[in-house]
Each structure stands twice: as structure tokens, then as C-alpha cells.
Amino acid sequence: MTHVQALRCRECDRTYDVAPIYTCEWCFGPLEVAYDYDAIAAAVSRQSIAAGPTTIWRYAPLLPVDPPGESHLPVGWTPLLRADRLAAELGLREVWVKDDTRNPTNAFKDRVVAVALAKALEFGMKTLACASTGNLANAVAAHAARAGLRSFVFIPSDLEAGKVVTTSVYGGTVVAIDGNYDDVNRLCAELAAERPWAFVNVNVRPFYAEGSKTLAFETAEQLGWETPDHVVVPIASGSLLTKIRKGFDELHAVGLLDEKPNVRVSGAQATGCSPVAAAFAEGGDTINPVRPSTIAKSLAIGNPADGYYALDAVRETGGGIAAVTDDEIVEAMKLLARTEGIFGETAAGVTIASLKRLAEEGVVRADERVVAYVTGHGLKTLDPLAPHVGVTDTIKPTLDAFHAAFPDSGEE
Ligand SMILES: *Cc1c(COP(=O)(O)O)cnc(C)c1O
């Protein structure tokens, strides 16, 4: 049983009945799910959650839809790994990596799609659709296939080959748009107005976005029901960052955390698409749209829908927002892999490079407990990395050749 009261406008607080809608008719502000937190508090405990499934549905009372049946891909409860070697390289004491590459389609988007799909089925919708920067395409196509729904996935035509293959394989309709993500998104908003389809990040967006909270829920539970001091979160539309913050606050609101969380939230962007970082640096409230050009394509949203709210969350919590270059992104992908054995995609490079920068600037402090969110797998974005890694040497299949090539390799 869900504890949803209504949809509520983030700007003017007007409420709406639960439906596949996403903007306020009065002020065009975004709609968000409003809950009865007292009812949730009465329905959950640390024990009830521990007894639940090892998926995002262990937090079902805090989500806007009842858990789906067993015929759905299991999502979430990904590892939170202590990263001491990475921390040492960054001059930090305690760093954890939330490894969300370990989801069915190897990115955090499985979380939001799982919630959106369950809600779409409840609404009786039969086609799952999305405007995607890549990972959402994978997830929508896969989850629709598993649920026996039709899918329509819209992507920018310059998407990585790896992400086109890992979407098309599921057999849905994949439409490449001659334009950037913001063009794709605009078309999908128009289509959502004329079709009865569930565009997960358009007309079902208020429910979709709630799926991101589970990253905060898992982080706190995996830390023994404590919160980190500081989190570093990649920003595309800004939804994930705002929802991670909301997730920590909700845990306290329903009595699952003893103390009021005081989590500093920092953002990560690529310089080739950094409208939120730019607004943060300028100290203003206006997010000026940009034309993206970066290897971090999954974060390439030039006009981020939740950018303002992400900016607000970072400022309110005393975090920062870094913008990092393509070279720094590649270096950071290698750093994470070399120190911790975790292969994240370009977006993970953005997050780790931003953590490095924020640590150097003293925004992330050496004594803080830090969690970095690694939101997608490196196998999906091999192309930008390929020129920078390779075999150490190529030799003949003889001992002599090996000894000659690696004369000092004898110890241990
Ligand atoms: C979509 C995405 C994000 C962030 O998405 P938001 O639009 O800001 O919620 C982060 N990392 C990866 C890999 C993504 O695909």
C-alpha cells in the first residue's frame, strides 16, 4: 500500500490527483509526489526493511507505487564499497563508492525506470517510452521487454555505438533524432501530449524521479543507518542530485535515522556541458542553457529541467559543483579502475574527477566521510578511453622473449 497523498507543485504548492501529469496548470512548475510521512513512519522500521527483498522494493512504503510482481528485473541493493586506495590518492580519510554499475542494464537508470514502469502499469499504459542520453534508453528497452510492453526509445543520433547496441538488442523501437538531447526531449514532450504512452522521464517523471531516492536509502542502510558527511553526485537534468538529498531527509522524517541528517551535497559536471556548475560559480540563480560537447554523453543535457533545484540543494547544504575537462574524465576513469577495480563510464569519470577537484579546493574536507556515486558501467563508453589504454607489450610466445621484455619482474 502506498502512502501518496497527491502530486504537489514545487513552486506554488497546488495539489493534483495522482495521474500521468508533470507540470502545474497554474504556474508550469514541476509536480512532485507528496506523501503522508506519519503513515509511512507507522509502516516501516529498520527490521521490516531488512526483512524485505534485496532490491529497491525493500523501501516500498517510501515509494509512489506498490512493488511489481516477480516478472520484473531486480534493481538496486548495489554494493557500497570502501575505497581506501582511492581515498589515499585524493588525500582523504574515508571514501566510499556506491557502485551502481551493478544493475540489470549497468547504470542507475534501472532504479527510475523500475518505478516508472510499475506506475505506468498501474495507470494501464501499454507503451514505455523515453527521451534518453543513453543509459535511460538501455533501461527502458530492457524493462519493457521483460514486462512484455512495447517500447519507443528516442536518442540523439550521435550517441555512443555501445549504447545503441545495448538498447537495440532488446527489440524495441529505437529512434535516432538528428539533434541533441534537448531537441529529443522537446519532441518527446510533444509526443507525450498526443499519445497514451508512458514517457518515463516526461509525463511519468514525478514517479520516475522518486526512484533515485533509493540511492540515498541504500547508502544510509549500508552505513549502518548513518549518513555520509558529503556526497558527490553527477548532474545531467539535476534530478538524481535533488532526490538523493530528499532521500536522506525522508529517512529522518519517518524515524529511520536517529539524527537529523546533515549531508553536504556536491555536484559533478563536464566542462563541455556545465550549465549548473557555471551558475554555481557565478553565484546566480539563472541556469543559462548550453550546447553540449563532451565525452560524458550520458550527462549532456544543455537545458537541465531540475538544474535550479540541484543548485539550490548544493547551496543549502554547503557543497560545491565542479566542472571537469574530457582529459580529467579519462584520467579519473583510469584512477578509479586502477585503485579500486571499478570500471565506471565517462559519467563516473566526471564524478571522480570532480571529487578530486573538490578535495583539492578544500570543499570536500579530508576528515569527512564521503560517498561518490558511480552511476554507469565503463563497458558502455569504451571509445573515449580506447586511445589511452592498451597492452603493456606484445612478445613472442617464449620465455626468452618474456625475460627480455620484463627483466625486473622476478620478485614475488
Ligand atoms: C542520467 C544519468 C545521471 C544523472 O541524471 P539526472 O538527469 O541528473 O537525474 C548520472 N549518471 C548517469 C550515468 C546517467 O545516465
Ligand SMILES: [Zn+2]
Ligand atoms: Zn504551481
